[in-house]
Amino acid sequence: MRNPAFVQVTGPLAPFAEGFRVRLEVLGYARQPQVVHLDLMARLSRWLDERGLDGSALSTEAVEEFVLDRQVAGHRSARSIRSLRPLVEYLREIGAAPLAVRQPVAGPVEVLLADYAVHLARERGLAAVTIQRSTDLVRPFLAARVCAAGLDLKTLSAADVIAFMLARSGSASPATVQRTGTALRALLRFLHLQGLIDNSLVGAVPTAANWKLAALPKYLTREQVATLLHSCDRGTAVGRRDLAILTLLARLGLRAGEVAALRLEDIDWQRGEITVRGKGNRHERLPLPTDVGEAVVAYLSGSRPAAATGREVFVGTRAPHRALTRGAVTQLVARASHRCGLGTIYAHRLRHTAATAMLHAGASLEEIGQVLRHRHALTTAGYAKVDHEGLRALARPWPGEAA
Incomplete structure (x- = not known):
């Protein structure tokens, strides 16, 4: 395996090579990925040198031209803007390349x-x-x-x-x-x-026919939730992270965006509470159940990358360990549901599951609305339709003879 310190970078970007190598190491890149990115830096530096340019000419258009040249030449690496992202971000941060300029609005x-x-x-x-x-x-x-x-x-x-x-x-x-x-x-x-x-x-503007509460909330049974959680491999960092996320979604009914926005300081371990950054920039506190806390602790204690620079709880397992997005959380749930044969399930299904589980456990609609942080009682009322025992007491006898 090549040593990243031995990668030779010549041309206008040579003075920044050692700093970039240190940055990659700080961000948690392994030795081989460091070599790949430094090789890419060397190629880009030679490309600039051949054209009599330096880092100051490394605009967004120049980066796109470099990638296009590699595609035309048939190279298998550095064929997308994404592959150059760590290098370009570093060069812009230290002032060796111009900042990205937003294109003027056209049309x-x-x-x-x-x-x-x-x-x-x-x-x-x-x-x-x-x-x-x-x-x-x-x-x-x-x-x-x-x-x-x-x-x-x-x-x-x-x-x-x-x-x-x-x-x-x-x-x-x-x-x-x-x-x-x-x-x-x-x-x-x-x-x-x-x-x-x-x-x-x-x-x-005509009103669209889309009646509220017309459909039954879709949810998972207790057995299906257990199967979903069991599909996470607790022996891997990814599995422990996914288990913590799925447990938060299924037990507390958090939205995907709320899980992605969760920060380390949002968890109060002494009080056993969690601060949820919800819609409309609302911050609300919820109790932290024991099983949820244990799953989060198992992830934080040895699976969250030490090189993660942000304060978000859940980050990617590959360098540079950026925070998971709302979409990443949603796709994580979909992958887990496919693994255990439940079809395609997204994060919001687990929110319905948490509400239904609370209802079956005897919680009132008002209490469920407080946990889910609904602004209007009507939003929570839809879950009353899955309370079959409660609805049975309200059913009127069918008139006429029994069928």
Whole structure:
């Protein structure tokens, strides 16, 4: 196995090679991955030298050109921007490469949506992820109004609004159509407020037929939950991490994003409590059950990488050990469900499972709502439909003769 210290880097990036090697070691990269990244640094340095450039010319466009050249030449390594991410991040951090510059917004639709996003953040206080979803839903509506002069909004009519929603209903689920309607109403209010349309067309947006509480909550049985947890290999760091995450989801009903956002200081071991960073930037405390605490301790005591630099509890097992994202937590649940033959299950199914388990254990809907941190009692009321024993007492006798 090659020694990373012996990798020769010549050219304009040579002065930064030793610092990059130390950075890789601090981030927890093993010796062989260190060699790979240093070799990549050497190739990039030679590529810059051949063109008479130095690190100051290493813009986003230059990195893309380097990757494209390697693809065209048929090289098997460094064929994506992602492979260069650790090196480019380091060079930018120490000032050896220019910072990434956000490309200017292009096109009338994106210009308007950028202004709209600022409005949603400042006036309505929406989170970035909510703003992104809202703008994505209304982008096709604005794209249909593009003309030679820019955006044709003055001739926008109620018929155009209805036509868009009808077309959307033919290609999307009822829930998506409902969310599109909500986003479109908010956009139309903004357009009217800015004077871009003469009349408020909010009333023209039809209401999507998507009745609340129409479906039964889907959940796992106690045996299925046990099977899911048992599928994690406790003999590996990945298995202990996954077990801790699945236990949090199944026992406390946390959302995937809440698990990803959990930080080391959010766990109060003396009081046996956990702080949940929920929707709307709300921070709420929940009791930490014994089995959940044991699973988290088993992960933290020997499986969480020591080289992880962030304060998030759950991080990737491969260097540079970045915090898991909401999507990573969701996919982790899906992989576990496939391993034990339960089909494709995502994180929110375990939230329903936790609520149903509390209901079957005798908890009231109010108590369940407090644990799940629901803002409205109606949100929790849907779980009453799975309380068969309680509903049996309310059933009226069937009129007429018994079948």
